[in-house]
Amino acid sequence: MFATTPEPPYYAVIFTSKRVNDAGYAETSARMMELAQQQPGFLGIESARGSDGVGITVSYWSDLESIANWKAHAEHRVAQQRGRTDWYGGYVTRIAKVEREYEFSGANPH
Amino acid sequence: MFATTPEPPYYAVIFTSKRVNDAGYAETSARMMELAQQQPGFLGIESARGSDGVGITVSYWSDLESIANWKAHAEHRVAQQRGRTDWYGGYVTRIAKVEREYEFSGANPH
Numbered sequence: 001m002f003a004t005t006p007e008p009p010y011y012a013v014i015f016t017s018k019r020v021n022d023a024g025y026a027e028t029s030a031r032m033m034e035l036a037q038q039q040p041g042f043l044g045i046e047s048a049r050g051s052d053g054v055g056i057t058v059s060y061w062s063d064l065e066s067i068a069n070w071k072a073h074a075e076h077r078v079a080q081q082r083g084r085t086d087w088y089g090g091y092v093t094r095i096a097k098v099e100r101e102y103e104f105s106g107a108n109p110h
Numbered sequence: 111m112f113a114t115t116p117e118p119p120y121y122a123v124i125f126t127s128k129r130v131n132d133a134g135y136a137e138t139s140a141r142m143m144e145l146a147q148q149q150p151g152f153l154g155i156e157s158a159r160g161s162d163g164v165g166i167t168v169s170y171w172s173d174l175e176s177i178a179n180w181k182a183h184a185e186h187r188v189a190q191q192r193g194r195t196d197w198y199g200g201y202v203t204r205i206a207k208v209e210r211e212y213e214f215s216g217a218n219p220h
Contacts, residue, residue, distance in 0.1 A: 014208075054111050054157075083214075098206040103203070104193075
């Protein structure tokens with residue numbers, strides 16, 4: 001559930017969305033998770049969605065070129081289009097350079 | 111639910127956590143949300159937590175100094191300590207500089 005990322009710097013894509021419809025969503029979402037992990041430069045992904053439909057997915061990448069390639073991936077583009085027409089009432093995507101990382105590993109190691 | 115952030119660059123604090131216990135959590139969480147919004151440099155916050163206890167909160171800030179000041183805030187430090195002893199099985203905090211932002215405002219304007 002926690003992405004195991006290398007020493008910074010690396011990049012994060014922060015995708016915040018409001019899902020208003022979920023017909024067919026789970027299958028495509030699982031496929032995109034699987035596909036993302038096969039892309040060059042992919043480092044990890046973390047995701048959470050509450051019962052109000054608000055979700056945040058953060059994927060981590062080694063560089064901006066990898067992010068651009070994933071955005072342009074044919075199968076991913078089809079999924080993005082379905083996101084706009086079928087699932088999301090709105091979303092914001094932010095691309096950010098991770099400069100620092102620290103963690104707390106409590107009683108439940110991850 | 112979407113943070114209304116200015117033109118990049120600005121900073122994001124990506125806080126991914128696994129909550130394993132929620133006694134007293136809701137009250138402190140609401141108070142921290144309220145307090146964060148009063149801090150200099152605060153731009154916005156987005157949060158989601160799934161039924162598995164995994165949560166992602168992303169707060170946005172104008173600069174690194176504002177982030178450091180909020181981290182060192184006395185009341186926030188008490189909450190951070192309770193997070194480690196009472197609520198979280200583990201967490202990762204990442205500090206990142208947002209370089210680009212784009213949004214889709216669908217049928218449900220925000």
